[in-house]
Amino acid sequence: MLISAILPKGGDVSAEVISTDFEGMVREGEELAKLHPQIVVKVPMIKDGIKAIRYFSQRGVKTNCTLVFSAGQALLAAKAGATYVSPFIGRLDDISFDGLELIEQIVHIYGTYGYETQVLAASIRHTLHIIKCAELGADVATCPLQPILDLLKHPLTDSGLAKFLSDASKTK
Numbered sequence: 001m002l003i004s005a006i007l008p009k010g011g012d013v014s015a016e017v018i019s020t021d022f023e024g025m026v027r028e029g030e031e032l033a034k035l036h037p038q039i040v041v042k043v044p045m046i047k048d049g050i051k052a053i054r055y056f057s058q059r060g061v062k063t064n065c066t067l068v069f070s071a072g073q074a075l076l077a078a079k080a081g082a083t084y085v086s087p088f089i090g091r092l093d094d095i096s097f098d099g100l101e102l103i104e105q106i107v108h109i110y111g112t113y114g115y116e117t118q119v120l121a122a123s124i125r126h127t128l129h130i131i132k133c134a135e136l137g138a139d140v141a142t143c144p145l146q147p148i149l150d151l152l153k154h155p156l157t158d159s160g161l162a163k164f165l166s167d168a169s170k171t172k
Contacts, residue, residue, distance in 0.1 A: 079115075
């Protein structure tokens with residue numbers, strides 16, 4: 001069963017090509033796109049990847065340009081017609097570059113020039129990444145479940161709930 005079969009209508013699912021040459025990416029991407037209307041062909045940020053994104057864009061096939069690590073790469077992806085661009089912010093943080101700064105740059109560039117490409121923040125590592133990406137205007141994020149669950153947590157919520165429950169138990 002495809003993961004797309006369990007998603008609500010309208011939810012996109014990225015399916016990645018594994019070829020690194022234009023012809024291979026096109027062949028694989030066309031096959032992937034036929035699987036389900038919610039499939040987005042995930043293409044790497046390389047020269048032939050940009051060519052493939054342009055090819056798919058001209059044919060109405062949604063694409064996700066992945067492995068983006070600079071504003072210049074994001075600009076090329078948008079100009080080629082990518083539906084999504086995936087900057088990997090956690091991996092940038094790993095090499096002492098501010099991944100959130102990249103999100104800010106991309107959102108600014110896309111807003112300035114009216115690109116419709118959506119910013120999909122990838123390689124999310126913690127709750128601060130989620131919050132900051134939302135503040136900066138990222139359209140979508142992909143992340144492990146734990147940072148999402150961690151959004152529920154706050155020590156004042158825990159202590160406040162304990163106090164409420166303690167007070168409530170005294171009224172019985």
